[in-house]
Amino acid sequence: MTESTSSHxxxxxxxxxxxxxxxxxxxxxxxxxVLAVARRDIASFHALPLSNGRSIRDSGIRASYEALFGVxxxxxDVSYSGTxxxxxFRPRGPLREAQRLAAHSxxxxxxxxxxxxxxxxxxxxxxxxxxxxxxVLADRSCHQSVHFALGGLGADVTYAPMQKCCGDCPRTFGxxxxxLEMFRRAVVEERPYDIVVLSxxxxxxxxxxxxxxxxxxxxxxxGVHVLxxxxxxxxxxxxxxxxxxxALHAVEVLRRTEPDLAMTVAVTHSAHxxxxxxxxxxxxxxxGDGEAQERMAQALFQHxxxxxxxxxxxxxxxxxxxxxxxxxxxxxxxxxxxxxxRGELGTDPRLSAYRALGPEGHLTDPALLVSxxxxxxxxxxxALGITAADFRRxxxxxxxxxxxxxxxxxxxxxxxxxxxxxxxxxxxxxxxTIQRTYRTASAALTQGTSxxxxxxxxxxxxxxxxxxxxxxxxxxxxxxxxxxxxEIYTLRHSATTTAATNGATTAVTATTATTTADSTERLAxxxxx
Numbered sequence: 001m002t003e004s005t006s007s008h009x010x011x012x013x014x015x016x017x018x019x020x021x022x023x024x025x026x027x028x029x030x031x032x033x034v035l036a037v038a039r040r041d042i043a044s045f046h047a048l049p050l051s052n053g054r055s056i057r058d059s060g061i062r063a064s065y066e067a068l069f070g071v072x073x074x075x076x077d078v079s080y081s082g083t084x085x086x087x088x089f090r091p092r093g094p095l096r097e098a099q100r101l102a103a104h105s106x107x108x109x110x111x112x113x114x115x116x117x118x119x120x121x122x123x124x125x126x127x128x129x130x131x132x133x134x135x136v137l138a139d140r141s142c143h144q145s146v147h148f149a150l151g152g153l154g155a156d157v158t159y160a161p162m163q164k165c166c167g168d169c170p171r172t173f174g175x176x177x178x179x180l181e182m183f184r185r186a187v188v189e190e191r192p193y194d195i196v197v198l199s200x201x202x203x204x205x206x207x208x209x210x211x212x213x214x215x216x217x218x219x220x221x222x223g224v225h226v227l228x229x230x231x232x233x234x235x236x237x238x239x240x241x242x243x244x245x246x247a248l249h250a251v252e253v254l255r256r257t258e259p260d261l262a263m264t265v266a267v268t269h270s271a272h273x274x275x276x277x278x279x280x281x282x283x284x285x286x287x288g289d290g291e292a293q294e295r296m297a298q299a300l301f302q303h304x305x306x307x308x309x310x311x312x313x314x315x316x317x318x319x320x321x322x323x324x325x326x327x328x329x330x331x332x333x334x335x336x337x338x339x340x341x342r343g344e345l346g347t348d349p350r351l352s353a354y355r356a357l358g359p360e361g362h363l364t365d366p367a368l369l370v371s372x373x374x375x376x377x378x379x380x381x382x383a384l385g386i387t388a389a390d391f392r393r394x395x396x397x398x399x400x401x402x403x404x405x406x407x408x409x410x411x412x413x414x415x416x417x418x419x420x421x422x423x424x425x426x427x428x429x430x431x432x433t434i435q436r437t438y439r440t441a442s443a444a445l446t447q448g449t450s451x452x453x454x455x456x457x458x459x460x461x462x463x464x465x466x467x468x469x470x471x472x473x474x475x476x477x478x479x480x481x482x483x484x485x486x487e488i489y490t491l492r493h494s495a496t497t498t499a500a501t502n503g504a505t506t507a508v509t510a511t512t513a514t515t516t517a518d519s520t521e522r523l524a525x526x527x528x529x
Contacts, residue, residue: 030086030098030113030317034310037085038075048079076311088308089301098317105324106237107248108267108285110293112300115312118231118270119145120303121284125266127299128292129195129225130155137183138197139174143229146197155195158182163368165206169357170407171378173206174199176369180216187220195225200247201233203405204412205358205376209369211250214263218254222262233373234269234283235417238327241335245371251287264288266296274416277319278312330417334375337424338415341377350432353383357410375415382409384438391434399430454478456486 041052049055053074056062065074081087086095095113103111114121122145130136132154138146140159150157160179165171179196186192196217200208210228217224228247236242243249247267255261265287271277286296322330342356357378363371381391388406395401405412413427454464456478463478464470478488 027101028098028314028317028321029094029101031314031321033085033094034076034078034314037078037080038072042078042080044079046079048077050074051078073311076314078310079307085310088304088306088313089297095313098313098320102283102316102320103285105320106267106283106285107252108287110286110288110296112284112286112296113313113316114282114284114300114304115280115309116282116305117280118229118268118282119143121268121282122146122227122229123149124296124299124303125227125268125284126150126153126195126197127302128295129227129264129266131194134194135186135191136195136197137179137186137193139179139199141172141174141202142197142199143231146199146227146229150197158193165362169362169378170410171202171204171206171362173202173204173370174208176208176213177367180213183217184220192221193224195227197227197229199229200245201230201236201373203232204407205373205378205414206363207233207245207371207373209366209371210245210247211253212369214247214250214265215254218258218261218263225264226266228265228267230267231270232273234271235274235323235327235331238323239331239335240328241374242331248285248287264292271316271319275319276315276322276417278309278315280309281312281316281319283316327417331375334415334417334419337419337421338375338377341413341415341424341428344428345377345379348432350435351428353381353435353438354431355380355383377413377415378407378410379413380410384435386438394434395430399426399433401427401430453489455489456481457489458486 044051050065051074053062053065053071056065078085083093086093088095091099099111099113102113103109112121112124114124122143126146126149130150130153134153134155136150136155136157138150138157138159140162160182161175162172163175165173183193183196198208198210198213200210214226217226230236230247233242233246236246237248247265251261251263251265254263267283267285267287269283269285271281271283272279284296284300286293288296345351345354345356357380358372381388384391386394388409388411391411392403392406395403403411403413415424452464452466453462454470455462463481464474481488
């Protein structure tokens with residue numbers, strides 16, 4: 001039986017003081033402790049031969065290691081436990097104090113730091129909340145880690161359905177009115193659900209109305225346990241516009257009217273997705289009594305690695321400190337940049353091929369209990385005449401801009417706190433150039449009398465010549481050729497033109513109808529699917 005890892009200090013225990021010169025106004029006790037250890041020339045006879053770069057000091061790989069990770073990271077990646085730094089599973093020093101500060105900042109009764117991601121946090125939370133035979137009502141849109149964990153816990157799981165936003169927007173999300181209806185009916189039938197799982201801030205930028213949902217759940221069954229996966233919304237706590245829909249704020253509101261709230265709520269945050277934390281840095285927050293905190297500590301002991309990354313844990317401490325002191329200003333910049341992007345797409349004719357999907361015109365029905373995440377901009381790019389996958393590849397290969405999410409003919413831009421004005425200007429410039437290049441091809445490859453040579457290479461024989469009509473059969477042939485790996489060129493039959501391909505882009509100066517691809521200047525190539 002391990003001791004509790006509650007974020008509250010042991011009675012009579014004094015909080016450690018920060019190092020001189022570090023965070024005088026606010027503290028990051030774990031980060032300070034790791035920094036102090038990194039500054040010492042400690043010779044370890046235990047593990048991590050890579051610490052301080054000792055195992056690579058005379059190695060041919062040293063330069064690559066230091067270029068990738070830096071000397072400071074190698075010094076901070078340590079394996080000291082217990083009283084030497086702190087125990088991960090039974091913290092009593094700087095880790096315990098850092099977790100206590102995070103719990104206070106986020107509004108939880110206890111907060112746990114994880115260096116192995118929110119998948120682990122979800123598994124630990126469900127292990128703590130569930131019992132064999134527990135009845136679970138789960139949001140169908142939850143992360144795979146939730147589905148896998150529930151499958152191994154011996155729980156009786158029912159999935160609430162999902163719904164699509166609308167015909168104009170590809171996003172899907174949990175059908176919350178239906179979920180609440182299912183929950184209330186189970187209570188009336190005297191077979192209440194013990195646990196409800198919600199995915200409250202989605203990858204696609206959908207946020208749940210958690211104040212309403214949690215209040216409804218508590219009213220119907222006060223002792224219910226709730227897991228809220230807010231992986232993409234950790235930083236939302238720190239801005240007044242975003243805070244009201246967050247889970248822990250919703251619990252705070254409930255407690256004002258019901259101080260003895262019986263509901264137990266676990267909230268998981270992928271801090272690295274929205275805050276200044278290292279990859280796989282996650283928070284697991286708990287609102288619950290001492291018994292619930294002990295169960296959570298035991299579950300964490302079962303699921304988390306026994307070799308946590310102290311740089312990742314320290315980054316969670318620093319990310320919390322930054323969010324407290326600078327979060328509102330950083331989020332205000334993100335909101336402003338997102339508004340700017342939507343505004344430019346809606347008003348600049350050089351960006352007319354792009355159409356922002358939401359927040360206006362989508363998810364505005366309060367009965368759905370969902371709303372848009374204003375830091376995300378979903379953009380329809382279908383008018384370009386290229387696939388979303390090709391568009392993403394062009395952005396990455398040719399403009400060093402990365403977007404991870406595509407949904408149908410739309411791509412998602414996340415204006416997180418690491419995006420600044422210069423990055424947005426780069427994006428807008430790239431979008432304008434791509435529109436100039438590709439929209440011509442889209443116009444060329446439409447039904448009607450063609451003004452272009454349309455040539456597949458290989459073999460370099462025109463599919464159509466100027467004056468021929470483009471019909472469905474010809475367009476299908478072009479699509480099949482592109483899918484097989486051919487490059488499709490369009491060359492306008494005129495004195496001087498710039499033409500674009502649907503699959504490859506070519507600038508052309510045509511002097512006669514016999515101009516060939518050999519006279520072209522190549523701008524881009526995206527012909528392979």
